[in-house]
Amino acid sequence: MTATAGTDRAAAPAPDARTSAELIRAEEPVLAHNYHPLPVVVAAAEGAWVEDVEGRRLLDMLAGYSALNFGHRHPALIEAAHRQLDRLTLTSRAFHNDRLAEFAERLTALVGQDMMLPMNTGAEAVESGIKVARKWAYEVKGVPADQATIVVASDNFHGRTTTIVSFSTDETARAGFGPFTPGFRIVPYNDLAALEAAVDATTAAVLIEPIQGEAGVVIPDDGYLTGVRELTRRAGCLFIADEIQSGLGRTGRTLAVDHEGVVPDVVLLGKALGGGIVPVSAVAGSREVLGVLKPGEHGSTFGGNPLAAAVGTAVVELLETGEFQRRATEAGAVLRDGLTELVGRGVIGFRSRGLWAGVDIDPSIGTGREISERLMAEGILVKDTHGSTIRLAPPLTITDTELRAAIETLGKVLEA
Known part of the structure; x- marks a missing residue:
């Protein structure tokens, strides 16, 4: 073998220094519109948390549509x-x-x-x-x-x-x-x-x-x-x-x-x-x-x-090991109990299995997109599906404390 692997690694490029608003505007002329993302620009993440380009931390309650079941950057x-x-x-x-x-x-x-x-x-x-x-x-x-x-x-x-x-x-x-x-x-x-x-x-x-x-x-x-x-x-x-x-x-x-x-x-x-x-x-x-x-x-x-x-x-x-399946069951009970408390207080119904839920919001309060944007403003990331339904699918690594805080924030957003 004549080629040899070098030991020197190039320094990682510096993150883009533009603000969230500037980066979102920059995407407009060069990205095809196949998605309608929430207006947050993520720059780093770990576990159940992401950080935007301004350094604000948000709790990820979507987990990449289940692609991040084990959280961001699991060791x-x-x-x-x-x-x-x-x-x-x-x-x-x-x-x-x-x-x-x-x-x-x-x-x-x-x-x-x-x-x-x-x-x-x-x-x-x-x-x-x-x-x-x-x-x-x-x-x-x-x-x-x-x-x-x-x-x-x-x-x-x-x-x-x-x-x-x-x-x-x-x-x-x-x-x-x-x-x-x-x-x-x-x-x-x-x-x-x-x-x-x-x-x-x-x-x-x-x-x-x-x-x-x-x-x-x-x-x-x-x-x-x-x-x-x-x-x-x-x-x-x-x-x-x-x-x-x-x-x-x-x-x-x-x-x-x-x-x-x-x-x-x-x-x-x-x-x-x-x-x-x-x-x-x-x-x-x-x-x-x-x-x-x-x-x-x-x-x-x-x-x-x-x-x-x-x-x-x-x-x-x-x-x-079965650890993550057990965790989804245990945390799923916390999620179910929390959502049950919100039924009649802005939530008209929900369906859940493990750590996965579809939550139907009273349409008079807002569409799923509007509720998702209000939650984002409070530091919680979710995504709408159809009409006034949002889905919750946090990483299986989320703690009970984090999960309860997210549900409490949803309650506050609905009451507001």
Whole structure:
């Protein structure tokens, strides 16, 4: 080897010295408007707290839509990333790397599956799951070529690629992006009768979120997931659970389906799998299903890269202890009790599972966006979903004291 690694590291560039207002104005002409962020500019973070460019600390009650389940810059995850950065970051899948086997072994054991397909983003995991389900339908189930269908739920959120928005019922996500991909049937969420009526001999899979996050943390009735599992088994089609937001400790179990003891044929994972450091996603499933893929039929240059595998393995190691699942359950009780106290005092209802809640605010008080902005002014970061609903998904590392303070602040904002 002729090249040698230098030991000198370049000094980190100085942070941008502009104010929050100046930085937000600077984004306007150069960033496409795919998001409508709250007007806060984060410059640093640790644990459950972020700091803006003016040095103001705010409590993060969103945790990157569950991508930061373990908080900002968790020491074990940062250490794993640093260690790997000094060794190897990317080979592409043209070659093997020395981190991927352990990641695959430990992740599949954690979620009770045989194999996994490493990808990068949640949307990529969903797209990959769709491709695998269709391939399985043609090669194993015997569905005639190009006739496979996938049944999904209304008000779903699985991503924003052209195929995924084809089966969205959110017109904001769909309008202007057609023509749409065929092959999907939409039924009401939490309705087993409608689901059964939609499934037929062409059905490759039923794809659902065990808890609908973007819709406002919508939790199905007890027995719904068990019913989906039994129905898909009888119909000879796959059950694909999108656990990208709900999985990896968020609801008090490793997976949200674990609350009913259900094992899907395919589990889609992402967000928290990257530890808030790098984008990491995975399709985990049975050997019968993922075994239909042959070399060259699917791929990703970055999927399964050594850095992602190292961080992902460290995430799995945190979850293997059960500590974070227990913490989500314990803190979830604090969150539920606090929100219960606010019902009738500006909160008209809420849904929660573990450390995750959708909170419906009295519309006369304000929209979800307006409440989010008022909370931001008081040092609490949340995000609206639809109408007057806000969602709460703090890091699983948040303390009871921090959680109670956030709920108290919400109460004050609503009373004001």
